[in-house]
Amino acid sequence: MSDTRSNDIPAIELRGLCKRYGSGDTAVDALKGVDMRIAPGEVVGLVGPSGSGKSTLLKSLGAVIDPTAGQMFLGGEAIFDGVWKVNDLRTLRRDRIGFVFQAPYLIPFLDVTDNVALLPMLAGKSNREARRRALELLEALDMGHRAKANPSQLSGGEQQRVSIARALANNPPIILADEPTAPLDSERALGVMGILNAMAQQHQTAIIVVTHDEKIIPLFKRIYHIRDGKTYEESVG
Amino acid sequence: MISLAARDIAHSWSKYVFTGVGLGLLIGVTLSMAGIYRGMVDDAQVLLRNSHADVWVVQKDTQGPYAESSSLPDDIYRGVLGMPGVEQAANVTYFTMQVQHQGKDTRVMVVGFEPGQPGAPPSLVAGRHVTRSHYEAVADVKAGFKLGEKIRIRRNDYTIVGLSQRTVSTGGDPMVFIPLADAQAAQFQKDNDAIVSGRERTAANPAFNRPSVPGLLEAVQASQITSHNVNAVLVRVRPGWDAAQVAADIQRWKHLQAYTYANMEEIAVQKLIATSAKQIGLFLVILTLVSTAIVSFIIYTMTLGKIREIAVLKLIGTRNSTIAWMILQESIGLGLVGFIIGKTVATLWAPVFPKYVLLLPLDAVLGLLVIVLVCTLASVMAIRAALKVDPAEAIGG
Numbered sequence: 001m002s003d004t005r006s007n008d009i010p011a012i013e014l015r016g017l018c019k020r021y022g023s024g025d026t027a028v029d030a031l032k033g034v035d036m037r038i039a040p041g042e043v044v045g046l047v048g049p050s051g052s053g054k055s056t057l058l059k060s061l062g063a064v065i066d067p068t069a070g071q072m073f074l075g076g077e078a079i080f081d082g083v084w085k086v087n088d089l090r091t092l093r094r095d096r097i098g099f100v101f102q103a104p105y106l107i108p109f110l111d112v113t114d115n116v117a118l119l120p121m122l123a124g125k126s127n128r129e130a131r132r133r134a135l136e137l138l139e140a141l142d143m144g145h146r147a148k149a150n151p152s153q154l155s156g157g158e159q160q161r162v163s164i165a166r167a168l169a170n171n172p173p174i175i176l177a178d179e180p181t182a183p184l185d186s187e188r189a190l191g192v193m194g195i196l197n198a199m200a201q202q203h204q205t206a207i208i209v210v211t212h213d214e215k216i217i218p219l220f221k222r223i224y225h226i227r228d229g230k231t232y233e234e235s236v237g
Numbered sequence: 238m239i240s241l242a243a244r245d246i247a248h249s250w251s252k253y254v255f256t257g258v259g260l261g262l263l264i265g266v267t268l269s270m271a272g273i274y275r276g277m278v279d280d281a282q283v284l285l286r287n288s289h290a291d292v293w294v295v296q297k298d299t300q301g302p303y304a305e306s307s308s309l310p311d312d313i314y315r316g317v318l319g320m321p322g323v324e325q326a327a328n329v330t331y332f333t334m335q336v337q338h339q340g341k342d343t344r345v346m347v348v349g350f351e352p353g354q355p356g357a358p359p360s361l362v363a364g365r366h367v368t369r370s371h372y373e374a375v376a377d378v379k380a381g382f383k384l385g386e387k388i389r390i391r392r393n394d395y396t397i398v399g400l401s402q403r404t405v406s407t408g409g410d411p412m413v414f415i416p417l418a419d420a421q422a423a424q425f426q427k428d429n430d431a432i433v434s435g436r437e438r439t440a441a442n443p444a445f446n447r448p449s450v451p452g453l454l455e456a457v458q459a460s461q462i463t464s465h466n467v468n469a470v471l472v473r474v475r476p477g478w479d480a481a482q483v484a485a486d487i488q489r490w491k492h493l494q495a496y497t498y499a500n501m502e503e504i505a506v507q508k509l510i511a512t513s514a515k516q517i518g519l520f521l522v523i524l525t526l527v528s529t530a531i532v533s534f535i536i537y538t539m540t541l542g543k544i545r546e547i548a549v550l551k552l553i554g555t556r557n558s559t560i561a562w563m564i565l566q567e568s569i570g571l572g573l574v575g576f577i578i579g580k581t582v583a584t585l586w587a588p589v590f591p592k593y594v595l596l597l598p599l600d601a602v603l604g605l606l607v608i609v610l611v612c613t614l615a616s617v618m619a620i621r622a623a624l625k626v627d628p629a630e631a632i633g634g
Binding site: 055058059062064065090091093094095099101105107108109110114117118119121122123127150166176178 | 238239241244245247248249545546549550551552553554555556559627628629631632
């Protein structure tokens with residue numbers, strides 16, 4: 001799994017990705033041939049009404065459900081082509097995909113540092129090395145002063161920043177953000193988007209942000225609209 | 238890698254400790270039940286040890302004197318004493334009764350013994366041995382009697398002159414040692430009304446009241462109010478002699494029942510307290526099952542409370558084995574907290590029990606192993622639930 005982050009090779013590319021739930025008369029096609037191409041360092045929006053297939057697409061990208069057909073490339077490497085091309089999806093998620101959720105879902109019994117350091121630890125880094133990486137990210141996200149705090153002691157915005165640090169901990173080529181600004185007010189929502197943009201630039205990470213949030217939509221240069229299982233690209237900038 | 242279980246326990250330690258206290262009390266009861274059984278066995282063994290006998294001679298075809306009633310003429314011992322290999326042979330009586338003491342009843346086992354012979358009280362913790370022929374007693378400290386106090390046994394008062402320790406019956410009742418003659422009288426003596434009534438009944442019987450045989454009625458009546466029976470003859474075997482052989486000889490030539498220490502231990506431990514042991518054993522099994530169910534339920538509930546965190550952990554690449562290990566560690570940790578509390582409370586409340594509670598270190602070790610096993614089994618349901626969690630649950634929609 002090489003870390004190829006050149007703008008020539010897309011960080012993530014989908015070709016005709018399909019997902020069907022159920023079978024026979026009750027089958028539902030949630031994704032009907034999704035195409036998508038995102039460059040390293042790019043932050044794109046994924047917008048669509050409820051039931052349009054956003055979550056299914058995100059789960060497919062996150063390798064937590066099996067697409068039915070199509071192709072998926074990560075850094076130019078085919079990871080799905082009708083079947084998964086990687087043996088261990090758990091390792092794929094751990095090392096190559098970062099997740100930011102609508103609610104931060106920090107582990108309540110770990111402090112801020114260990115919430116971030118857990119991923120490098122799971123990847124085999126020593127505790128010391130993992131914590132050093134975590135502190136670097138927390139400092140970069142202006143959360144260094146809360147490194148020893150428990151998640152319950154943080155505000156919503158602070159928790160979201162910690163979850164962004166966690167998503168970046170293993171330096172993945174892509175981050176999937178599921179409505180990361182939904183619970184935040186305008187100021188904090190813009191702050192979180194600013195951080196995601198900065199991190200994307202700094203780490204050359206492709207970030208897909210699923211959102212309904214009108215106030216952040218103008219911040220995207222490219223938006224994928226998803227409707228009835230199909231995506232339509234819109235360039236904003 | 239950090240210990241997720243340790244962090245989770247540290248984070249919600251109060252919930253963990255309170256749950257552990259509840260479980261600990263249950264474990265304490267379980268350990269106490271085991272201690273009660275051990276105490277019963279020890280009571281039986283200590284009774285035999287304190288007898289200082291190698292062979293018990295009792296009524297033929299009985300398992301006396303502790304498990305069944307046994308009655309022997311008190312001159313049997315002379316014949317036993319003449320058997321090869323017998324060094325000492327002494328009469329003893331045992332009977333259980335309520336003794337009035339400071340306005341309340343105390344249940345004791347009264348032992349009639351001959352000083353210096355098998356069956357006499359062992360070394361004392363206070364006072365002196367019985368030196369007079371009548372109306373002196375040595376009592377076990379557990380009876381609560383004080384030196385110099387008088388207790389009433391049947392129609393006579395006895396002065397407590399010495400106190401012994403761990404001299405109890407198989408039922409755990411403290412022993413009171415009195416001179417053999419007094420004990421025979423107390424065991425078999427009737428009250429005045431019964432004696433008068435008995436005399437009249439005998440006089441009305443033409444077989445005993447024959448005008449042609451003067452003195453017969455008086456002789457029969459006299460025999461009815463005195464007892465020359467004992468419950469057992471305790472035998473000490475000469476050094477170098479085999480107790481089993483001596484017992485076999487007594488049994489063969491005297492037409493009595495004779496038991497060695499091993500035989501007697503089998504009767505006392507395996508027969509006399511067998512039903513109680515089964516009762517306690519079943520109770521222990523039930524308590525173990527209840528503990529397993531409680532730990533399972535607690536761990537399962539605690540795991541269900543972390544479903545979202547588990548989904549996130551799985552999504553970010555945590556191995557199933559890491560999550561299972563976390564749950565198992567928490568379950569065993571809960572068991573260890575419960576064990577420490579259980580062992581502590583069992584030790585603290587053991588002396589309060591009216592019967593002897595013997596907490597053996599081996600039982601504690603076995604209990605710990607059972608708890609670890611129970612907690613391991615109890616975590617299975619929670620681990621299964623955790624492993625079924627779909628990492629996709631962490632992603633909304």
